[in-house]
Amino acid sequence: MSGARLRATDALPAITAGTDLAVGGVTKRFGATQVLGGVTFTVPAGQAVALIGANGAGKSTLLRCCLRLIEPDAGSVRLLGRDVRGLDAAGLRALRTEIGFVFQKHNLVGRLSALSNVLHGALGRAAFGNAWFQSLAPQALREEAMDCLARVGLAAIADRRADRLSGGQSQRVAIARALMQRPRMIFANEPVASLDPAAGEEVMALFLDLIRRQRLTLLFTSHDLAHAIAFADRVIALRAGAIVLDAPAAGLTVTGLRALYD
């Protein structure tokens, strides 16, 4: 595992002009369980970072804390230059419109069409009601949503209900929804964990291709160590809520990373 280095988790992150995310000493407890114990790291603009770790290591909680979908107990989060913990509700909503979030279980609205689900990516920026349903949306937004669907190869099934899509198609619609946000950064929580290996490989390659083309910053969690090495510039490993590895992906091996799970 050459290139790997242990880092102190309580050190403050070095914030530079090109830093999209700076997490400093973030802690989170659920009852008696400490899920995050002072996590500190930064993500420069344009970098793809994989967060790995066993179940319960704190990966999903960390992603949610970065956007305050879960409120951290302590620590600081600077995202796209803004102090996330200091934002009021309106400021937080404005910040979230710039961050695409792809969930493990896609989280589409099952009874709405694929196109309406993609359109929801514009909810943060569109006028009241304009991005609720494709049937009520202005033509420009509908065309933009269709373009996003086309980029993930699903323009042909725009009118199909989301609960009638396959797992791979659903996740691609979720990616299209994130693209519809016109995001500056993408968070992805085990984006292909619910897919079979072939579909997972295909969706991950498409996802990374779209992100690289738009030079977006990416922070994603994964249990697939090969994906982490292949698709990320850098790998951060969590164990029991603390960072135990932060290293460039290029020097890492699956065998070496697997040892972190022991």
Next chain:
Amino acid sequence: MTEPPRPPPRFEQPSLPAFAAYLALIAFFVVSLSGTGASISDFVSGLPQIARLVGEMLPPSTARLGPVSWALLETFQMAFVGTVIGVLLSVPIAVLATRHLSPHPAIYHAARTHIAFFRTVPDLVWALLFVVSVGLGPFAGTLAIIVDKIGFCGRFFAEAMEEAERGPQEALAAIGARRSAKVACAVLPAAMPSFVATSLFSLEKATRSSVILGLVGAGGIGIELKVAMDLFSYDEAATIILAIFALVLLVERASAWLRARMI
């Protein structure tokens, strides 16, 4: 050779407090039965009266079929308009009464209290109040149905929204969507099957209620039935009862058909 393990007892032995509670429940039922004045001999001696009444009802009279049909139509109009307006008003109140969607805990509790109040006061009482306020006629009955539907649908709509899948709601929150967008785009579509089922059941319930509301002068066919019974025109009363049966059956069948197609 070892003995196979013995299965657990078929029934759990109740604890002493549970046993005492069962006994108290049985004792209360016996006391209540006596409180209702239930009497087998009265029931048996009343059977010939029932037979006589049924005899006088047959054959049903068709003399007032025209007015009865109009009253029946008015009954359904009250039920339909009352249900539609009640359902529409229930949605925003139910949103306020949904724990994770309500803007403030005080608003949540106020909305829940209003819904509980509307539901627990019987529709006949609402009809009496509205007859006093807006006068005799179907408008009073329609208002009573509206209030009753807010109490009924408000509760079930709120529960359906509380049970709606949270994943899509979290996804929209992560996009930066406002509360109104989360409700419109994620909560309402998820709760829609339950809304449709509850609304159609409400229409069935309102159709039955609107018959009774006429008895207090709140419009509909109930007043026709009361007059027929008061004048001992049992053959006319039979026609009215059959008409009510046909209407309720029709609404239930139509509702079941719609439910099967819309959910």
